[in-house]
Amino acid sequence: MERNSVTENFSREDYTVGWICALAPELAAAAAMLDETYAPPAVFQQDPNDSNVYSCGRMGQHKVVIVSLGAGMPGKVPASTTATSLLRSFPKIRFGLMVGIGGGIPAKIAEDSADDIRLGDVVVSVPHVESGGVVQYDHGKIVHEGQFVQTGSLGKAPTILLKAVQRVQAQHDMQGSSIPELLEKILQDRPKMAIKCQRPDAEDCLYQAHRCDARHLVQRPARDSDEPVIHYGLIGSADRVMLHGPTRDYLRTAKNIICLEMDAAGLMDKLSCLVIRGISDYADTHKSDRWHGYASIVAAGYAKELLTVVPEPTREPTAVELMPVSD
Incomplete structure (x- = not known):
């Protein structure tokens, strides 16, 4: 069957994976990864309170x-509602994948390739340690002498996804x-996507956290390849855009966070979910849209790789059944 051809529709109970995006480039990257596209589910009457628009x-x-999440609607509340x-609308969803872009928190020791984001x-x-994979770093309370203390924790990805990650x-x-x-292959099949999704020719510049100008570039050794490196660790989520190098670096040092984004905190306790982020900026004042397309499509590529090793069970447990049990 031709890739991405539209075929007969299926029941809404046939769909077992929910893929959530926040931005248009992320949505395009997700759709491009589909092996086939389907018509809306048969006899599908969307709930009047469900404002989502679905691609199957x-x-x-x-x-x-x-x-x-909708145009101009990032953040944990739209993510939770979505x-x-x-x-x-799709009661047999087993788990979610939150796939898109994020701000990377670089390591201070760039020579350590494992931490060189x-x-x-x-x-x-x-x-x-005590975190499930996503940290809502702006949720807490002010205590003695104005110190901010993070409170609460978020759920973690289902075991089946964590085992697939290891595979x-x-x-x-x-x-x-x-x-x-x-x-x-995607850029060959869809040459128009190359305009936004090819790796940018722009130089990858990291500036010192306290001195964000061209005179204070961080010197990093060249990599042997331009292929994306995959990093595993904590992702920080908050309802605000991070544009401050010193705060960004503090979050890595104090909380072991290696990436920042704005949506996942609204998902983790609603839908058992793995978060996958392509790095499009360094969460400082140099943040721009230049890397959005490429970062979106490499994140989607990892998600597709992951799904190839996740088995499809004979009876699909629901997302509620797959929620991790609290310790």
Whole structure:
């Protein structure tokens, strides 16, 4: 069957993966990763309170429904509302993938390649110590002498996804990632996407946190390849854009956060979810849209790689059944 051809529709109960995006480039990247696109579910009457617009298709052996938060509507409240409506309209969703862009927090020691986050890399949320993978770093209380103390914790990704992440890590160690091949094929099939989704020619510049001008570039060794490096760790989520280098660096030092974004905190307790972010900026005053397309499509490429190793069960448990049990 021709890739991305529209075929007969399916029941809403056939869809088991919810893919959530926030921005238009992320939505385009997700749709481009589908192996087939499908018509809306048969006899599908959308709930009057569900304002989502869905795209349906197949990725590998999984039937996937893609949904966005809406133009100009980032943040945890729209994300929470989107997830709630998704589960109401597609009751057999097993888990969610929040896929898109994020701000990378670079390591201070750039020579350590494991921590050397650069533009176009991918960060995947995985549990660390007492955190489930996503940290709502602006949620807490002010205590003695004005000190801010973070309170509460968010849910973590379902075990089946965390095991799939480990499997993908092993595959990458043995044979590398298939993201470059996926990207090449997509740009061949859809040449118009190359305008926004090719790796930018712009230089990847990281500035010192306290001195954001061209005289204070951080000197980093050149990489052997332009292929994205995959990083695993904590992703910080808040209802505000981070444009401050010193605060960004503090979050890495104090909380082990390696990437920042604005939406995932609204999802984690509604839909058992893994967060995948392509790095489009360094969360400082040099933030721009230049890397959005490329960062979106490499994140989507990782998500597709992940789904290839997630088994499709004979009876699909629901998202509620897959929510991690509290310790």
